[in-house]
Amino acid sequence: MSEFTSELKNDRFIKALLRQPVDRTPVWMMRQAGRYLPEYRATRAQAGDFMSLCKNTELACEVTLQPLERFQLDAAILFSDILTIPDAMGLGLYFSEGEGPKFRKPVRTEADIESLQVINTATDLSYVTDAVSMIRRELNGRVPLIGFSGSPWTLATYMIEGQSSRDFARAKTMLYTQPELMHQLLDKLALSVIDYLNAQIRAGAQVVQIFDTWGGALSHAAYQEFSLAYMDKIVRGLITHIDGREVPVILFTKGGGHWLEAIADTGCHCLGLDWTVDIGSARSRVGDRVALQGNMDPALLRADGAIIEKEVASIMQSYGSGTGHIFNLGHGITPDIHPDNVKVFIDAVANFSTRS
Amino acid sequence: MSEFTSELKNDRFIKALLRQPVDRTPVWMMRQAGRYLPEYRATRAQAGDFMSLCKNTELACEVTLQPLERFQLDAAILFSDILTIPDAMGLGLYFSEGEGPKFRKPVRTEADIESLQVINTATDLSYVTDAVSMIRRELNGRVPLIGFSGSPWTLATYMIEGQSSRDFARAKTMLYTQPELMHQLLDKLALSVIDYLNAQIRAGAQVVQIFDTWGGALSHAAYQEFSLAYMDKIVRGLITHIDGREVPVILFTKGGGHWLEAIADTGCHCLGLDWTVDIGSARSRVGDRVALQGNMDPALLRADGAIIEKEVASIMQSYGSGTGHIFNLGHGITPDIHPDNVKVFIDAVANFSTRS
Numbered sequence: 145m146s147e148f149t150s151e152l153k154n155d156r157f158i159k160a161l162l163r164q165p166v167d168r169t170p171v172w173m174m175r176q177a178g179r180y181l182p183e184y185r186a187t188r189a190q191a192g193d194f195m196s197l198c199k200n201t202e203l204a205c206e207v208t209l210q211p212l213e214r215f216q217l218d219a220a221i222l223f224s225d226i227l228t229i230p231d232a233m234g235l236g237l238y239f240s241e242g243e244g245p246k247f248r249k250p251v252r253t254e255a256d257i258e259s260l261q262v263i264n265t266a267t268d269l270s271y272v273t274d275a276v277s278m279i280r281r282e283l284n285g286r287v288p289l290i291g292f293s294g295s296p297w298t299l300a301t302y303m304i305e306g307q308s309s310r311d312f313a314r315a316k317t318m319l320y321t322q323p324e325l326m327h328q329l330l331d332k333l334a335l336s337v338i339d340y341l342n343a344q345i346r347a348g349a350q351v352v353q354i355f356d357t358w359g360g361a362l363s364h365a366a367y368q369e370f371s372l373a374y375m376d377k378i379v380r381g382l383i384t385h386i387d388g389r390e391v392p393v394i395l396f397t398k399g400g401g402h403w404l405e406a407i408a409d410t411g412c413h414c415l416g417l418d419w420t421v422d423i424g425s426a427r428s429r430v431g432d433r434v435a436l437q438g439n440m441d442p443a444l445l446r447a448d449g450a451i452i453e454k455e456v457a458s459i460m461q462s463y464g465s466g467t468g469h470i471f472n473l474g475h476g477i478t479p480d481i482h483p484d485n486v487k488v489f490i491d492a493v494a495n496f497s498t499r500s
Numbered sequence: 501m502s503e504f505t506s507e508l509k510n511d512r513f514i515k516a517l518l519r520q521p522v523d524r525t526p527v528w529m530m531r532q533a534g535r536y537l538p539e540y541r542a543t544r545a546q547a548g549d550f551m552s553l554c555k556n557t558e559l560a561c562e563v564t565l566q567p568l569e570r571f572q573l574d575a576a577i578l579f580s581d582i583l584t585i586p587d588a589m590g591l592g593l594y595f596s597e598g599e600g601p602k603f604r605k606p607v608r609t610e611a612d613i614e615s616l617q618v619i620n621t622a623t624d625l626s627y628v629t630d631a632v633s634m635i636r637r638e639l640n641g642r643v644p645l646i647g648f649s650g651s652p653w654t655l656a657t658y659m660i661e662g663q664s665s666r667d668f669a670r671a672k673t674m675l676y677t678q679p680e681l682m683h684q685l686l687d688k689l690a691l692s693v694i695d696y697l698n699a700q701i702r703a704g705a706q707v708v709q710i711f712d713t714w715g716g717a718l719s720h721a722a723y724q725e726f727s728l729a730y731m732d733k734i735v736r737g738l739i740t741h742i743d744g745r746e747v748p749v750i751l752f753t754k755g756g757g758h759w760l761e762a763i764a765d766t767g768c769h770c771l772g773l774d775w776t777v778d779i780g781s782a783r784s785r786v787g788d789r790v791a792l793q794g795n796m797d798p799a800l801l802r803a804d805g806a807i808i809e810k811e812v813a814s815i816m817q818s819y820g821s822g823t824g825h826i827f828n829l830g831h832g833i834t835p836d837i838h839p840d841n842v843k844v845f846i847d848a849v850a851n852f853s854t855r856s
Contacts, residue, residue: 316799317799317802320799363776363830366797420723420758421720422720422721425758441722443676446676451677
């Protein structure tokens with residue numbers, strides 16, 4: 145029996161994920177707790193660097209809740225980073241200003257990979273589960289809480305390159321020249337992600353999302369073998385029900401629009417779509433097997449309100465009637481967006497959606 | 501009547517583009533004249549910077565022919581850059597080492613766009629047509645010569661951002677907030693590209709390819725309106741026959757795998773495919789309307805010969821029997837590739853292909 149006894153006051157996000165009828169299309173935004181919010185920047189300044197903010201339970205909880213105070217969002221998402229697992233494996237994650245995440249000890253050799261240990265979330269990443277529990281308590285049933293992780297392939301790219309990359313030269317070289325070594329790394333990561341997400345679910349996460357940010361850089365065949373196969377393994381390894389509720393799983397491969405049918409075959413509940421995909425065509429391809437989350441180009445949030453509203457209406461119309469749509473951006477919101485435009489976006493979803 | 505009277509000794513590239521029977525699958529590589537070749541680096545050192553090499557007719561001709569001396573390639577491609585048009589418009593193209601192309605005077609305002617003039621290739625870009633004519637003479641019918649241009653949208657992104665970009669913030673802001681202004685820019689670019697490619701065709705280019713490197717960054721709807729519509733205009737504006745031969749047109753939108761049917765609708769002869777697309781699925785989607793060019797991940801050229809050969813065989817098998825396939829990489833070859841691996845790749849195409 146969970147410590148969380150409060151009923152969900154707003155469960156339209158969970159219902160849409162399970163393709164049950166909803167009163168209107170639910171909405172949240174990837175990176176909704178972030179630098180575009182002045183209150184986030186203030187808390188971040190208080191914490192110091194980005195990882196200190198992730199590791200400070202109270203402050204991580206605070207920034208998770210900030211966007212809910214401003215906008216009619218239907219979900220909260222744990223404030224954390226996709227690279228916590230490799231950091232816990234000892235690679236030394238740090239952020240150099242304006243350059244994105246980096247690792248002090250990238251993984252390059254067979255010996256590097258053999259020495260990696262599958263993480264134990266309870267001991268290695270308790271700051272994450274502590275934050276999940278605190279956020280869940282603070283939410284008090286207001287909206288569901290999403291836990292998340294990077295996909296094994298996406299984590300592997302950062303671990304091998306040591307930072308973000310344009311063409312993934314080192315990671316792809318390992319994939320093509322030492323596929324067995326790559327599989328060994330991906331398997332350790334998949335087992336770690338299973339442990340990590342199950343710990344988040346036990347700590348209070350009601351939905352989980354896997355971010356496969358760089359799956360779209362792979363060839364058709366390599367995607368199936370080196371990214372999707374491990375997300376499939378994760379889906380099969382997750383806790384499916386807790387507190388009498390099903391735990392929906394969202395898989396999001398950026399640039400993965402070619403592979404929606406195969407992603408749906410994992411048994412996940414929902415596919416995240418980037419903005420290059422026409423959501424209506426996606427729906428006709430995957431049918432009623434999964435819900436769809438997305439997919440407005442985040443760049444549209446720089447436009448005038450009327451243009452944002454028109455785009456929201458257009459995506460709604462493309463999806464069509466019936467449940468199974470969770471509105472979101474096609475990727476994370478960027479730091480330069482004005483919060484007023486976010487309000488236009490979120491309100492437009494409420495205004496243009498119809499009952500299912 | 502053209503000055504070029506020599507018959508093509510190897511026309512399997514042209515035949516495959518027109519979906520006529522061929523003795524084997526033709527092959528060439530995007531960026532085949534480039535930094536991975538030591539002889540290219542020597543010529544480049546002689547020329548000075550990259551644009552000086554493009555503008556030196558003899559040396560541009562020399563580097564165009566270099567890869568043909570090493571490998572059994574079925575086409576030559578003009579050595580030049582996709583950004584010659586904005587350079588000719590007065591934006592001041594330069595290359596800073598390791599950072600890619602930049603413009604001294606990016607296009608930002610309505611006044612900037614209104615003052616742009618559609619280029620006149622004969623006067624503004626005669627160094628390109630001079631190079632085309634010299635290469636065509638030097639080839640003497642050995643293989644066909646490909647002329648090329650960037651797509652209007654791709655040119656516009658560099659012109660507005662002033663350099664390469666991760667998320668095209670300025671270009672997309674203009675697209676969404678001032679669509680009419682963006683259309684004005686794209687129209688000037690499309691008219692310039694038509695003039696430029698027709699001049700290349702008159703100067704001796706036997707095939708033309710349009711590189712839409714950044715079309716894949718657009719949403720489904722924005723791609724149709726702001727990139728594809730202008731490539732469509734270009735296809736309709738090009739010389740279709742010269743010297744008693746049809747001039748095939750190849751459209752390549754990187755990341756455009758969702759939109760193959762719509763790209764084929766332009767009436768182009770061939771679609772370039774990046775490596776994320778399964779070529780067999782692409783073929784079943786577009787049927788026999790167009791040829792397909794691609795699509796091995798260039799990262800595979802870092803692997804061992806046996807792995808390269810296996811991938812070539814796999815792509816061949818996925819395409820299946822019959823004509824209409826031009827083998828290529830899914831994007832340009834990178835500078836770190838060893839020429840020996842390129843030889844394995846090119847030879848594998850000859851060895852694994854079957855008569856159509």
